[in-house]
Amino acid sequence: MNIAENVALVRRNIAEAALAAGRDPEKIRLVAATKMNAASRVRQAIAAGVEICGENRVQEMLEKQAQGAYEGAELHFIGHLQKNKAKQVVGLAKLIHSVDSTELLTLISRLAEARGLVQDVLLEVNIAGEAAKSGFAPEDVPQALAFASQLPGVRVRGLMAIPPICSFPDQNRPFFLRMRKLFVDNGGKKYDNVSMDFLSMGMSGDYQEAIACGADLVRIGTAVFGPRDYSK
Numbered sequence: 001m002n003i004a005e006n007v008a009l010v011r012r013n014i015a016e017a018a019l020a021a022g023r024d025p026e027k028i029r030l031v032a033a034t035k036m037n038a039a040s041r042v043r044q045a046i047a048a049g050v051e052i053c054g055e056n057r058v059q060e061m062l063e064k065q066a067q068g069a070y071e072g073a074e075l076h077f078i079g080h081l082q083k084n085k086a087k088q089v090v091g092l093a094k095l096i097h098s099v100d101s102t103e104l105l106t107l108i109s110r111l112a113e114a115r116g117l118v119q120d121v122l123l124e125v126n127i128a129g130e131a132a133k134s135g136f137a138p139e140d141v142p143q144a145l146a147f148a149s150q151l152p153g154v155r156v157r158g159l160m161a162i163p164p165i166c167s168f169p170d171q172n173r174p175f176f177l178r179m180r181k182l183f184v185d186n187g188g189k190k191y192d193n194v195s196m197d198f199l200s201m202g203m204s205g206d207y208q209e210a211i212a213c214g215a216d217l218v219r220i221g222t223a224v225f226g227p228r229d230y231s232k
C-alpha cells in the first residue's frame with residue numbers, strides 16, 4: 001500500500017473508532033510520526049491530507065524543515081527533548097508533546113519569553129512507571145501543572161503518554177483509561193496558563209483503543225509510512 005492509501009485507511013479507522021465511542025471523528029487529530037522518513041515521503045503524506053507532522057529528533061527535524069518537508073502542515077515535536085536542543089524547537093514546533101520535567105518547562109518558558117512568544121506544550125506522563133521512560137509520575141501531575149501556571153512563556157494544553165509497546169491492541173487499555181482520568185481530574189481544576197484541550201496517546205498498534213479511551217491526538221508512524229528502515 002502506498003502512503004495515500006495508508007492515510008485513507010488510518011482516517012477510516014479513526015472515524016470508525018470515534019463513532020463507536022460516541023465521539024465526533026472531526027475532533028480527533030492525526031499526527032503523522034515522520035521519524036526516519038525522508039522529506040519526499042513526508043510531502044506525500046501531506047499531499048494525502050495529513051495536517052500535522054510529529055518529529056522526534058531535533059537534527060532530523062531541522063534538516064527536513066530546510067528541505068520544505070512540512071510545508072502545508074503543522075509541525076509538532078514528539079520525541080525526548082534534550083535541554084541543550086530546546087532553543088531550536090521553541091517557536092518552530094507549534095506543540096511540544098514531550099515535556100517531561102519542571103527544568104524543561106522553565107527553560108522552554110525562558111526561551112519563549114526571549115522571543116516574545118508563548119509555547120504550547122503537553123506534559124508527558126510516565127503512565128506505566130517504566131524505568132526506561134521519561135515523564136512525570138501520574139501523582140506529580142497536579143504539582144507540575146501548578147508549577148507551569150507560574151511560567152509566562154508556556155501554556156500547557158494537555159497530557160501525553162507513551163505506554164509500553166503492545167502486542168495486542170487492548171493491552172494498553174488500563175493505561176489509556178488512567179490517562180483519561182488524570183486528564184479529566186486535572187482539567188477540572190483551574191490553573192493559569194493551562195487548558196486541558198488535548199490528550200495525546202495511541203500509536204499504530206493501538207490508536208483505535210486510545211480513541212475509545214479519550215485520545216484527541218494520535219501519533220501514527222508505521223501505519224502511515226510502513227515499517228521504518230533501521231538498517232541505515
Ligand SMILES: *Cc1c(COP(=O)(O)O)cnc(C)c1O
Nearest residue numbers: 033056078203204219220221222
Ligand atoms: C515513533 C513514534 C510514534 C509512532 O509509532 P508507530 O508505532 O510507528 O505508529 C508515536 N509517538 C512517538 C513519541 C514516537 O516516537
